[in-house]
Amino acid sequence: MSTREEVLGRIRRAVEGAPEVPEAEIPRAYRTEVPCDDLAGLLAERVADYRAIVHVVPSARVAATLAGLVEGKRIAVPDGLPAEWAGPVSQAAATVLADPARDELDTVDAVLTGCAVAVAVTGTIVLDAGPGQGRRELTLVPDHHLCVVRAGQIVAGVPEAIARLSPDSPLTWISGPSATSDIELDRVEGVHGPRTLEVVIAV
Amino acid sequence: MRVALFITCVNDTLFPGTGRATVSILRRLGCEVDFPAAQTCCGQMHVNTGYPEEGVRLARRFTEVFRDYDAVVAPSGSCAAMVREQYPRLAGRGEEGFAQEVARVAPKVHELSEFLVDVLGVTDVGAYFPHRVAYHPTCHSLRGLGLGDRPLALLGNVRGLELLPLPGAEECCGFGGTFSVKNPEVSAAMCATKVGNVLETGAEVLCAADNSCLMHIGGMLGRRETGVRTMHLAEILARTEARA
Amino acid sequence: MSERATGAPAPRALPAEEGGGGRASVTFIGMPRSFRENAAEAVRNDQLGRNLRKATHTIRGKRARVVEELPDWAELREAGRAIKDHTLRHLDRYLLQLEEAVTRAGGHVHWAADAAEANRIVTGLVQATGESDVVKVKSMATQEIGLNEHLAAHGVTAYETDLAELIVQLGDDWPSHILVPAIHRNRAEIRRIFRDRMASWGRPAPEGLSDEPAALAEAARLHLRERFLSSKVAISGANFMVAETGTMVVVESEGNGRMCLTLPETLISVVGIEKVLPTWRDLEVFLQLLPRSSTGERMNPYTSMWTGAVEGQEFHLVLLDNGRTGVLADEVGRQALRCIRCSACLNVCPVYERAGGHAYGSVYPGPIGAILTPQLRGMGSELDNSLPYASSLCGACLEVCPVAIDIPEVLVELRARARHPRSERAAMRAAGWLLGDQARLARAQRLATRLRRLVPRRLPGPGSAWTDTRDLPEIPEESFRDWWKRS
Known part of the structure; x- marks a missing residue:
């Protein structure tokens, strides 16, 4: 008998006669939608709580803001970054590397991406490796992650985010910069992931 | 209402004053109190130490002794929690019919402050106790029974009493029944924290709804000659101006 | 602790026995004594006491604040409990569904009945890559089976990359907490470990390293950076696996998880069979329960989710039983399998706070360890027999458990099965006789x-x-x- 069959057999014997908990009877009385009349404001507050840098700017000012933030820097960008950001950024930055290889990634000052969804209540941005977000390592190896969130991408709570996302592509949920509390429970920002997270929220 | 007093074996043997105080409060509030003499112990020590067979025998006895009363009042959060929370789980271990007896008796068992506040609807029992008091919510009364602020409401209406907030009130004192002798070092360390917190309040009296925990904390307060007394909630509530 | 800090013989965990057909998991060597004796030693150690007290009180306060924020916490907890109970009742079905989904997405699924088999599978997979180094994401399951020691015996070095696990590995130490395994160490001790030991594992600690947490974290970053960028094989656990989609979920803070999950060519995840969830939607519950209960944050810094083989990686999932089906068969004890390893019960436990994690002699310390360890590896040893008594039954653990595991109930049940000292049996019989009339x-x-x-x-x-x-x-x-x- 294979181990697979053996383990499955043990499970079946173990639960024989155990009380049923029908799927339909799982109580889901928690909130699946959180009322919030200022998603961008809440997101900004909650992201800042993690000691990330937050800019809330009108949509029309995003490109100019980004240009200011990358000025004179060596920047990595993913494929598919919206043209209205890519243009001004490539003008302002010293160097722009499009979807660079790993060894080059370790040499950039920052990476600029968009995101798939942002969760206001938890101050989380979610990347799904789609256009303008790139491979997972793109936002991991550089020490500074610059991320643009459009107003329409913000949801209030975790359930709304799960409903919008698909597990077909790899997802990275990011809540503030890399951090650890492993030493005396003192929170320190910046271990292995980007030590600076900078979020531009377009409203 | 036929109210039976479940005094508990610890109170019966070591703290009879708590039982007398309970009788006095209930009579003062117009209850007719009975003490079924056949009662002994709820079986908690046996069950919680790993001797469920002996525990079930005592539980069985408990349900027989108290089955015909309208209400059972116990001056112990821990023993009341044993009957209400743990008896239903033991039901499967008992003989036939035990589960039904548990279902019949367990819901009628009340810890004293629950009985006063919820059943009699009283938060002022007319007590007088002009002292500085800290209240320790014992684990089984706090998390087992969910007494909430019932004891505090009762103490708050005691004339002359100054209620002092106890830091870290909700932390266990480290008694835990046989835990106190099976893991005495950890138990004593927990008790030392509790004692430190009690001393910090400046209270003259530490009050709780369980004499077992008070015996533990009081044992250390006494050993360290702190001068702080321990008193069961019932004994404070029983004090009136006439008796003071 | 103080002995170890002053250079007593280094304690090592033993890998689970080879070839044993039954349950096996790591027991900390040098700790064959009862919980009472281990705990008594910890109580005498003032430095340990201060470290533990500060850490547990800090984190319990953080947890309380972020749980308070959610008005529907009780409903989330109830959903979490019910989803886990439902899943466990139909575990066979969900594991098969998971296997199919992972396979469909290009991953490989392996089944391991016990520690020895899991170790054999993982070692074989690593050897097939030709690599002799692997990087690891913090994983309880791989500690439970003693994977690092098994790999070492076969010429493969496993590098722990979580900061606390690194501290433990460099210090030849044992983890003492589920979330923060080096909770028993303070900053001065950590600096000494880094200064003395980093060089023998790779890049040495920077000159003039201070004991500021930020400086120590920076030292860990530098120490591991090159290894992350060059490693070809990574080993992880997982917090959740979604049967419906085949998705794996790893929740972490530092980014070492992302490094290990993303960069290497081969990824091997060793996951207990109880970690499966039926549906994608179920994550909406657990991604709220876990971070708030665990680190006391609204959300942990990084959560990675992937389905099968992604971005050109080779992916292997090793499903681990190792005693879990035995726990599942126990009517009272099976609720322990709901555990999502948040460690909230440790942080509120007054016994853990005094005894420290090592006293429990297992990778699962604290209240959850006191019910999980005796069930996973039996109660044959004096230590395991004493674990169900490592509690005053105060109930603080149940109150904070995000999946409502009634730890006191299971403790009492296990006590009924423990071997009792003869004198105690006699005393209890006498008391029973006395109280019987x-x-x-x-x-x-x-x-x-x-x-x-x-x-x-x-x-x-x-x-x-x-x-x-x-x-x-x-x-x-x-x-x-x-x-x-x-x-």
Whole structure:
């Protein structure tokens, strides 16, 4: 008998006669939608709580803001970054590397991406490796992650985010910069992931 | 209402004053109190130490002794929690019919402050106790029974009493029944924290709804000659101006 | 602890036995004693006490604040409990569904009945890559089976990358907490470990390293950076696996998880079979319950989710039983399999706070360890037999558990199955006999009253466990029942 069959057999014997908990009877009385009349404001507050840098700017000012933030820097960008950001950024930055290889990634000052969804209540941005977000390592190896969130991408709570996302592509949920509390429970920002997270929220 | 007093074996043997105080409060509030003499112990020590067979025998006895009363009042959060929370789980271990007896008796068992506040609807029992008091919510009364602020409401209406907030009130004192002798070092360390917190309040009296925990904390307060007394909630509530 | 810090022989965990057909998991060597003896030693260690107290009180405060924020916490907890119970009841079905989904997405699924088999599978997979180094994401399951030690015995070095696990690995130490395994170490001890030990594992600690947490974290970053960028094989666990989609979920803070999950060419995840969830939607519950219960944050810094083989990676999932099906068969004990390893129960436990994690002699310390360890590896040893008694049954653990595991209930159940000392059995039988009849009790009470002046302040033998630190109550002149009869 294979181990697979053996383990499955043990499970079946173990639960024989155990009380049923029908799927339909799982109580889901928690909130699946959180009322919030200022998603961008809440997101900004909650992201800042993690000691990330937050800019809330009108949509029309995003490109100019980004240009200011990358000025004179060596920047990595993913494929598919919206043209209205890519243009001004490539003008302002010293160097722009499009979807660079790993060894080059370790040499950039920052990476600029968009995101798939942002969760206001938890101050989380979610990347799904789609256009303008790139491979997972793109936002991991550089020490500074610059991320643009459009107003329409913000949801209030975790359930709304799960409903919008698909597990077909790899997802990275990011809540503030890399951090650890492993030493005396003192929170320190910046271990292995980007030590600076900078979020531009377009409203 | 036929109210039976479940005094508990610890109170019966070591703290009879708590039982007398309970009788006095209930009579003062117009209850007719009975003490079924056949009662002994709820079986908690046996069950919680790993001797469920002996525990079930005592539980069985408990349900027989108290089955015909309208209400059972116990001056112990821990023993009341044993009957209400743990008896239903033991039901499967008992003989036939035990589960039904548990279902019949367990819901009628009340810890004293629950009985006063919820059943009699009283938060002022007319007590007088002009002292500085800290209240320790014992684990089984706090998390087992969910007494909430019932004891505090009762103490708050005691004339002359100054209620002092106890830091870290909700932390266990480290008694835990046989835990106190099976893991005495950890138990004593927990008790030392509790004692430190009690001393910090400046209270003259530490009050709780369980004499077992008070015996533990009081044992250390006494050993360290702190001068702080321990008193069961019932004994404070029983004090009136006439008796003071 | 103090012994270890001052350079006593380095403790090592033993890999689970090879070839054993039954359950096996790591026992900490050098700790064959009972919980009481281990804990008593910890209680005497003031430095450890301060480290633990500060850490547990800090994190329990953080947890309380972020849980308070959610008005629907009770409903989330109830959903979490029910989803886990439902899943466990149909675990066979969901594991098969998971296997199919992972395979469809290009991953490979392996089944391991016990630690030895899991170790054999993982070692074989690593050897097939030709690599002799692997990077690891913090994983309870791989610690449980003693994977690092098994790999080492086969010429493969496993590098722990979580900061706390790194501290533990460099210090030849044991983890003492589920979330923060080096909770027993303070900053000065960590600096010493980094300064003395980093060089023998790779890049040495920077010159003039201070004991500031930020500086220590920076040292870890530098120490591991090159290894992350060059490693070809990574080993992880997982917090959740979604049967419906085949998705794996790893929740972390530092980014070491992302490094290991993303960069290497081959990824091997060793995951306990109870970690499966039925649907994608179920994550909406657990991604709220876990971070708030665990680190006390609204959300942990990084959560990675992937389905099968992604971005050109080779992916292997090793499904681990190792005693879990035995736990599942236990009517009362099976609720322990709901555990999502948040460690909230450790942080509120007054016993853990005094005893520290090492006293539990297992990778699962604290209240959850006290019910999980004896169920996973049996109660044959003195230590495992004593674990169910490592609690005052105060119930603080149940109150904070995000999946409502009634730890006190399981402890009491396990105590009923423990081996009891003969003297205790005799005493309990005697007490049962005495309390079995009111006349016997009354006679004993009167006898005690007559002898009340003879009770010494300090008792000899087992009674000293009480009277060493606490006075005995005075025996009254009259029992309540005698007073009642008289009045």
